Amino acid sequence: MKVANHNLEIDGIDKKILRTLMADARTPILEIARNVGISGAAIHQRLRKLEKSGLISGSKFVINPKVLGYNTMAFIGIHLDTAMSHSDVLKQLKKIPEILECHYSTGSWNVFIKILCKDNVHLMHLLEKEIQSISGVSRTETFISLDQQIDRQISI
Structure with missing residues (x-):
C-alpha cells in the first residue's frame, strides 16, 4: 500500500490490529496481542511504525x-x-x-x-x-x- 509518497507495506497482522483499534481505540494492547497471536511488544512496534508512516495519528473519543x-x-x-x-x-x-x-x-x-x-x-x-x-x-x-x-x- 502506498501512503503519502512512502512505500508502506501493511500485512494481515497490521490490518487486524488496525481493524480492532478502529472498532474500539480503547482495546488493550494485550487483548489485541492475544487475538492476533503475537506479543504486546510486537503490537507496540507495529503501531509505532504505522504512526511514523503517517497512516495513523492518535485516537479520540467521539462526542454525541x-x-x-x-x-x-x-x-x-x-x-x-x-x-x-x-x-x-x-x-x-x-x-x-x-x-x-x-x-x-x-x-x-x-x-x-x-x-x-x-x-x-x-x-x-x-x-x-x-x-x-x-x-x-x-x-x-x-x-x-x-x-x-x-x-x-x-x-x-
Whole structure:
C-alpha cells in the first residue's frame, strides 16, 4: 500500500490490529496481542511504525452532539465573490465553532462546509449573522441533513 509518497507495506497482522483499534481505540494492547497471536511488544512496534508512516495519528473519543442539544446538521455551499477572497473567508469561517468541516471545492460552490446547530433557529442565526455577513461571501446554499445513514472510515 502506498501512503503519502512512502512505500508502506501493511500485512494481515497490521490490518487486524488496525481493524480492532478502529472498532474500539480503547482495546488493550494485550487483548489485541492475544487475538492476533503475537506479543504486546510486537503490537507496540507495529503501531509505532504505522504512526511514523503517517497512516495513523492518535485516537479520540467521539462526542454525541445530541446529548449537548445539537440536533441540526447542515451542509452549506458557499459562493465567493472571487477566488482570491478564499483565504480571508477561511479565516472568518475558522472563528465559527459550529463549523465541523470546511472544504475548498470544485463544482457549484467554492467552499463547502458541514455545520452542527442546536436547531433551525440557531442555523438561521449562523447563516445570517455569521456566514453570509463575511466579506467575500456572495451567497450560500443550505442542505439540512434529516438523518446520517452511513458513518465509517476507509476500510482496511
